[in-house]
């Protein structure tokens with residue numbers, strides 16, 4: 001495994017040249033009193049939304065007239081100005097000598113890819129589990145260099161994926177696989193893709209792993225409100241999005257080195273109402289977070305493995321786009337979060353690298369928010385209610 005000091009990811013006290021900082025002048029010029037002014041504080045600056053309507057809130061503007069590249073909150077998996085470049089000082093995240101299996105990568109747009117990159121930047125060896133129906137196109141694209149630009153690490157080298165494994169995380173072993181799936185031509189060309197078999201293959205190929213990442217979810221009825229979700233759809237969401245993690249950890253645990261870590265990805269819809277995130281997906285994420293705590297205890301006591309989940313902000317991944325309202329959620333997050341900048345997948349990747357590293361050795365059973373702080377907000381600043389209050393003042 002290529003392991004150079006320069007490849008280690010470093011925590012550096014740098015600030016991204018962000019949309020927020022570039023709009024600071026606008027914030028001052030456009031103070032917008034929303035009606036709660038406790039004494040002489042600069043409350044109006046904190047709650048200012050004028051700059052939001054100038055720059056961030058394009059809800060009432062014609063989106064199609066604004067090129068995606070010019071939109072301040074456009075979704076992108078990787079920031080162009082990387083904060084992860086190794087610097088000569090700082091506290092290093094050093095994962096050299098560690099091996100990671102990341103389940104749920106089928107392109108270079110999602111959180112799984114970004115996590116793989118951050119782990120690779122910190123020196124870890126990368127193995128990937130790709131959903132069987134997406135395997136062929138992912139491997140072909142990888143082979144043909146379609147992802148080469150996205151593979152560039154902070155030190156200029158390309159992320160190497162040591163091996164891609166076929167995986168369908170809703171099936172634990174071959175006995176679980178129904179005939180129609182066995183006969184499906186998208187599955188016919190692959191083998192050993194149940195969770196148990198994938199873990200066995202990794203064991204045969206590499207012996208052990210140190211880091212297990214679950215970056216996958218699926219809810220066939222996600223676009224239906226919970227009230228209209230069928231039992232089948234609800235259970236399918238739980239199976240693909242929550243039990244899949246239980247199964248992965250259960251089957252990979254025997255080959256995980258003590259001191260290792262596992263990480264999954266969750267979403268705030270588990271604990272707050274997000275209309276549109278339906279089909280039992282909110283329930284599945286709630287289960288995933290609860291399981292994170294129970295599994296942290298069980299895997300911790302059994303094998304000194306830490307179990308955490310990252311509650312990530314919205315990203316325009318392939319899966320999220322399929323849900324249909326991701327651009328609205330990205331815009332909402334930008335307009336209402338405490339840190340007003342575009343959330344990048346890279347930031348989630350870096351948090352995962354930290355959680356996987358010995359620097360996080362006392363963190364387990366936790367849901368870690370990587371969402372520009374949106375989870376902490378109690379009000380939506382761009383609500384018309386605040387505009388009315390302001391007009392009355």
Ligand code: NAD
Nearest residue numbers: 104106110111131168169215216217265314315317319320
């Ligand atoms: P993504 O499309 O990059 O990843 C989802 C992956 O799941 C895909 O690669 C897909 O092939 C895989 N998958 C689906 N069913 C599978 C199965 N049965 N077996 C194996 N793989 C399967 O999208 P993403 O948004 O990066 O999703 C990754 C994780 O992040 C998910 O858990 C998602 O819920 C979570 N998340 C996403 C957002 C967001 O806004 N995109 C926000 C918070 C959390």
